[in-house]
Amino acid sequence: MGIISEDKIIVAIVGSLGIIFTWWFFLFKKEKETAVEKEVDIIVSGGYSPEVISIQKGKTTKINFIRKDSTDCLSEVVLPDFKIRKELPLNGKVTVEINPQKSGEFGFACRMNMYHGKIIVK
């Protein structure tokens, strides 16, 4: 058995730390919930901000998607539970109205299902 050189040990350690960091960074994030009364603007840029909104059951809520990111994937937003699929023109505002009758958590995503947001109905 040859002696493992120093640089290899460093690479292995840094790599392991990188794995832990990646896992923590992407999969252990806290969700910040924004309570919405009647209307909310969601900025579409590298994801959705705010990402998680809470709305009230049985009330009509307007969600305005404003896309500022040219990523093709974000050019459509899909709210499958509300059967809504809308094209989002770049720098345009597209309004979606929903009136949920059931409480629960309903996700929305871009058309490739890469970016996600959530609507919590209370």
Place this chain on the structure above:
Amino acid sequence: MKQTYLIKGMHCASCVRGVEEAIKKVPGVSDVSVSLPAETAMVEFDLEKVDDEKVFSAVSGIGYQAALKDNAGSDDLEKEKNKDLTRLKKKVVVSLFFGALIFWGSLVGQNFFLQLILATIVQFWAGLGFYKATLPALRHRTANMDTLITIGTSAAYGFSAVATLFPGLIAQAGIEPMPYFDVSVLVIGLILLGRYFEAKARAGTSEAIKKLIGLQAKTARIVKDGKEIDVPIEEVVVENVIRVRPGEKIPVDGEILEGGSSIDESMISGESIPVDKQKGDKVIGGTINKTGTFTYKATKVGSDTVLAQIIKLVGEAQASKAPIQRIVDLISSYFVPVVIILAIITFVVWYVFGPYPAFLLALLNTVAVLIIACPCAMGLATPTAIVVGVGKGAEKGILIKDAESLEIAHKINTVIFDKTGTLTNGKPVVTDVILVSEAYPESGKKDPGQARMTEARRDDILGLAASLEKGSEHSLAEAIIQKAESEKITLSKVEKFKATPGYGVEGEICKDKVFLGNRKLMETVMMLSVDGKLAGLIAVADTVKENTKEAVEKLQKMGIEVIMITGDNEKTANAIARQVGIKRVLAEVLPDQKEAEVKKIQAEGKVVAMVGDGINDAPALASANIGIAMGSGTDVAIESAGITLVSKDLRSVISAIELSKKTMRTIRMNVAMGVLYPFFGVLLNPIFASGAMALSSISVVSNSLLLKRVKI
């Protein structure tokens, strides 16, 4: 940002100027362009300073009305898309050309500085989009394929740039200072190429709904005070009288008042043979008048029309999520972080255990892993197939409520048909008139020739029966009267009319005592007696639809059990069942028991489709695994049905099941392709990896597009 508003109340060029100026005065607005024919205003403004309300109040302040236009006008959207595509094409051509130059070294050779210049252009001009998508995503602590591509190409480019500019530095670390610009440049070029083709193909997936929208007429010819004027379709209101000439599109739904024609309804029902329509018949907006001219009364306009409902239904179904996609979702939410981790492991393993030159091999393999693992093909696998499948159905008159219904339909192994109106036409008609005795009335004896005499007497039987039935409200009465009317038989006056429910009707016609009664068999035979003597028989029956037998046979051949459910007695039910080849019959089931019967069959472990008219049997439809409503052609939004068939042809039930099977097959193939391609690529180098990745997205979308071509 840019926003389009609908402006109402503009009539002339000066209105346009007025509106433009009013909006321009709103602080923060940088550009306004108002269109009179489109009744829109395109406004460019600073989002921080201006909101919709400010624009609304500016417009209403000068006496017009503004409203938000849903999306920024489809034309603008189309233009923007085309512009994006052209831009993308330019980037693809430049990156691949530069990539080829570097790769073959024909022009730039070993001149690393020249290579660096070309690579820098590609990295930060063509690849700018990847960075732009990555940075905001990282702020959200999410990652996507752009993140992977950014990390991968940046690593290759960064190392090569350092190797070019400071070769000594690299050499000091014991690594050969050899730049790999071809990797970063070709990877960007190939991935953009994949996106270009995917975007082009994707436009084809939503063609069906565009076609439906294109069916809507733009104007209508309204008849008012004896004059005919063309008005925009939006101005047509219920009760308007509309004239349609040969070859014209029928603008909205309505009922024919005068005239008649043959109408091509294939775009709505999928039936290729034109339908003859006359006074009192319903017409559907968007269908095409072939030969005649007629006027009709508008009964449904705007979003209430059949076509508008179909468009809404199809749009909603295309946005819904199939249960199979939940699995795909779960996978893709962990995909990117897992790939980054895999990439790190790859680097460490190659660096620590790999052969010389360890660092370079580690770097290249890491980049390959990052590039290949893009999950976009997976994300596209289900939705593109659903969009194409639902659209294909709509073209054939098969309206699917949601992706879930489309998915369930392929698992069906039992189909329950409601009898009346589904297997049969649902309307009793006179099938036979038979002369029996000598007891004909006076008028019949006037004819000399025997043949004519028989004919006349037959007419007499029908005439007497129809005259009697005129006072009755029985459903069979309608069939007899209709038959008599269609043969232009004059009815006589009836005196001393009396109806005995369940038995028949009697009365006096020309002083003759006439009685009409029935004996229930498989069809109803009515007996007519004149002065106590049997004069003739009239058979009335609900006839089986033309293609019922063929449809039942085909279903059975597909291994699907066919069951008939009906409120009729066993004898009648069995007779019809024999006629169409159905072996299992549930007879004498009251309407409110149908639901329970469906549940009983489900309890046998069957996956049940219930086919009915969607009105009387709504609960049964809702409790089946999938409810299929055979539409009357005028009501498409049947809540209890997962699938609505516009046509009355039973063969479309088979088409619906076939469509579901083919769509599901496409989805499975797509998912397999999305998963398999990366495995191929990992074994190769980064350039092949990016090629494989681009190919996977293109193949998935193309495979979904193939669904358009399948025969159902």
